Structures are given as C-alpha cells and as structure tokens.
Amino acid sequence: MKKLLTIIVGILALCLLLVCGEYALNHRGNTGGHRVLTIYNWGDYIDPALISKFEKRTGYKVDYETFDSNESMLTKLRQGGTNYDLVIPSEYTVQRMKKEGLVARLDHQKLPNLRYIDRQFLNRSFDRGNEYSVPYFWGTLGIIYNDQKINAGAVQHWEQLWSPRLKNNVMLIDSARDVFAIALITQHQSVNTKDFTKLKRAQGHLKALTPNVKAIVADEMKMYMEQDEAAIGVTYSGDAREMMDVNHHLHYVVPSEGSNIWFDNMVIPKRAQNKAAAYAFINFMLAPANAAQNARYVGYATPNWAAKKRLSKKITSNQAFYPPQKTMRHLHTYHDLPLKTLGEYNDLFLEFKMFAK
Template structure:
C-alpha cells in the first residue's frame, strides 16, 4: 500500500511539475509575444546611424529598439536565411538585393505606408537592381575613390584610376580589401565595366591588378582610415564617407573621384521576410526619412544623404563639395554595382584571394 501511495504520489508530482512548466511557458510566450509587438529589431552596418536618433525614435513612438550589426552583405544574408532572429529592418547594399529577392528573403514595401519618398534623389531611384523600388529605399549613397595626402603628393597628378600605376607610387597605396572594388578599379582602368561577368574579362582585370602589385603597401578595410589619418601612407582607396572622416581628422588628405570611371553605391532600407513588426518597420523608415532626422544622420555618419530636403539643410561647404556630391555629368561616367550572379561572384572572390596571397 505504501509503495502504491509513493507511486501515485510520484505521478501527481510529475503532473504538477508539467502543469506548472506548461503554465510558465505559456506566460513566457505571451511576454515574448507582447514584447515583440513593441520592439523593432534593426540589423545594420556598424557605426552607421546616430545613436541619438534611436533614442528619439523610442521616445516618440514607444517602441523599444534592438540594434544588431553586421560587417558584410554575405554575413547579413546568411543571418536572414537562418531566420533565428526576427529582424524588422535590414540595410543591404544594392549588389546583394537581387540575390535576396531571388531567395525570397525580402518583403515588398508598401509605398502607401511611406512618408517622404518623394524627397529621395531621383537618380538613385528605379535602378536596375530593384526596378520601381519594390523592395528597397535608399538609405545612404556614395562613391569609391582615391584619398591623397597632399603633403606627400604635392604635384596634383592623381585624377584617374590609371594614375595609380605610376612607378613613382611604389609601396604607397593602401588598397581596399574587396574583390568587386579592387578588380573593378583594374577593369575600369582598361575601359571595361566593373560589372563584367565574362571570366576572360575578369581575369584581364586581375592581370592588370598584378601590375599594380609593387605600388600596393597593404590590402585593408577600416584600417585604411587610421593609417591615412596618421600619415602612414600617401594614397588610400576607399568609400567617400570614410574619406570624409579622414579629411576631418587630417586636412592634408583630399578625396578624388576618378575621371575614368568610379562607382556609385547605395545602402538601402529593406524589410526582411523575418519581420514580425511591420508597423514598427514602417514607423522607423518614416522616422528616418524625415528631413531633419536624415540631416542629423548624415552629419553623424559622414556619407551622402539621398534625401534632397535633408541635403538642403546641410552646410553648403559640404553639399557643394563635388567629391561627395558629384555633379550629374560626373555621375553619368560612374557605374552602380550590380549583382552578377553566384558564379561570377565566386570568380571575383577566388581570383582576388589568389592575388592577395601573392602580395
């Protein structure tokens, strides 16, 4: 009898624990669900927004912001595919957007829910990577160009990509660690497109890059800014926003948009398939599109704003600087980075890695 009582007592204890656990989990799920409705989860590049704007957005809307960062389009795409975190807003570059659309990773944007879309620069809208902007809205834009320390290079001879091959610049150049950017420079220096997909043409670009080897001091990313600021190299390849930061710290550095090509890039608002708070996503986009907020963000980040009303609020010495806001005729010579397809991307990456290993 005692054994039976112990047995049934054990069953009752297990059932009680299961009931309590189920009740706790239900309450926990409700808490998480409720938090989700009041939370906007943002996935962006590092140091790519004014933190004060996030605080203001939270105060104005009552939403809580969770802000995560990535360091490459590929890392971001992988995270969205995994779906572990329900990101509500993500910021892909134009070159990855077609791939994300093909992979069903982005939701169409309802333009009727967007306020301020009419303020976006027309030359950045309706591009080939996302016709009619069904899936993306420009967030920042800029160019890829050449930072030159005029204290060390005083003759003003660098105007084109081809100038980088001059023998006088031996061991002087900090090359950007990006296959598309670096091979693109070599392609444009030969009058070719930085969006070449033919393997023979890409190999032609890499062969041209081989002849630049003696002039390359190092292949880097963010470190280029520090080295240029500290006068550790006279020439650095980089994005316009990085150049703006370098110039603010080292007035001797100037930024040159090459006359024989150059590239325009955009990073964009997009809503991933993982989004669980669409209202919050649209609220954040609209908040960031407000001219005063876009202006504040541009001042903090240092990249060109696509928001024309925000641009009008910025200092004229900035917006009239053609290195950062090129004239339309100059932009006609530039190319947008396009998604080239998986096979072509692998060719670029493999050939660029092989080139780097030979340095």
C-alpha cells in the same frame, strides 16, 4: 495550513499568468500590438539620438544589432534564428535577397516621406520601382591622397595609380569587386563583366600595379592614412571623410572616367514580426530633419533632397562627396553576379594578393 498554502500557490499562479499574458500581449505579432522593433544594421551607422527620439515618439522599443558585411548578414537571415524587422543591405545584396525571397514587397502608401528621396536615387537597376528597398545612404569608391606626399594633379584618374613615381605608396581596399573595378574601368570594361577572359586581362593589369602597392587592407587603412603612412589609398567616400576629419592633409577624389556608386538601403525581411514598426521607422528616418541629423552624424551622402538642403554648404558643395552630374553619369552600381563568376573574381583577386606580397 495546507489549505492556506494551496490558496497562496493559486494566487502566485494567477499572478504569473497575468504577467505572462501582459508579456505576450506586448511581444506578439502586429495584430497584438507588438512594441519591439528589431533592426540589423552596419556598425556605427546611425545617430543613437535618433533611436531614442523614435522610441519616445512612437512608444516602440528598438532592439538594435550590427553586422560587418553583407555576406554575414545574409547568412544570419537565411538561418532564420532571429526575425529582424528592418535590415540595411547594399544594392547588390538587395538583388540577392529578392532572388532568394528574403524581403517583403513594400507598400508605398505607408511611406509618404518617400517623396523626399531624390529621383536620381530611385528606380535603380538593382530594384526597379523601389518595390523592395528605400535608399538610406550612398557613396562612391575613390582615391584619398596626402598633399604632403603628392600633388593633386597626380591622382585625378585611376590610371595614374600605375605611375612609377608611386612605388610602394598605394594602399588598396581588401575587396575583389572594388580592386577589379579599378582595372576594368581603366580598360574600358564593365565593372559587372562575367567574361573570364576580360577578368584575366584585368588581373594582368593589376599585377603591373604591384610595385606600387604598399598594402591591401580593410579598416586599418584609416589608421595608416591618418598617420601619414602612405601617399594614396583606394577607399570609400564615408571612410575618407572620417580620415579627413583627423588629418587635414588628406583629400578625396572620385575619378571622372568612372567608379562605383553604392547604395545602402532599408528593407523589411519577409519573416519580419513587426512590419508596422518597420514602416514607422523607415518613414521616421525619411523625415528631412531626421535624415539631415543622421547624415551629419554618419558623414555619408544622403539621398534625401530635403535633408540635403538642411546641411551646410561646406558639406553639400564638396564635389568629392556630392559629385557633379558629369561624374555621376559615369558611376556604376555593382550587380549581383552568379556565384560562379563571384568565385572567379575572388580567386583571381587572391592570386593578385599573393603576387603583391
């Protein structure tokens, strides 16, 4: 009996070794044929059908996690608890990640579909030569307004937000960089200024806006604008599209004198365990049919010229979301500013928020 138990234990141990060996084979690094791709992206920022399509086509299993801000994503990457294979940061965060050595340099030979990205969205100041990043979506900061409460001519420019006619009718996005950008642009200053004197002057201009400020909010703006709670909101183009889909009295404007143009980008972290899968996924998402499908689902502007041709004219001819070149020339990306300067933006913005209550 004892001998039989020994044999059974031996067989079980052998089975366990085989199972563990197979698991290790399927879950170790690239050299071992790692089949899991771990993606870290913004919430609801990809068509789930594309993930399934990628898995079926390539045999990779996608482990998909989400974050709600560039800052929280950066914190997690710095801690190194999870080795993400692909991350989708915004442009100024790409700069920060490069400085901190968190991203891997890209091999463009492995990304033949990069040719489908419109040249105007390549070689931007935050990543010259796209050595570390590939454009995913882009958009703008602008004004959404309700035509039941205000006419279009009253909201074509940032300075019009200061009109006494808009008392208690303007909702601002809860973002220091975005709100200060509005004031800086109206004062013909750079949205990336590091000059504290100019920031104080911009803060003074914002304080003059406070009688018109109904609220300073984040995602709640969607609900308020959809339910006709305010005449005007300062928001992002993608969020504006969501609101407009719900309330057809809403319209979006990008002031021609200038605004922020932002880019979310695909990058491969330096600690990625499965870079082969990351390259495969980037190339898959750059394929025109897939990029077009994703743009229809997400509602943001695609940087993919071939995908854009697959979208309806109703979408691509809408200058609020695909602005004309005369407006594009006046759009600016945010730079990754020194921590001291970012602290000044945040402190001055907090003072403004307290003053606006």
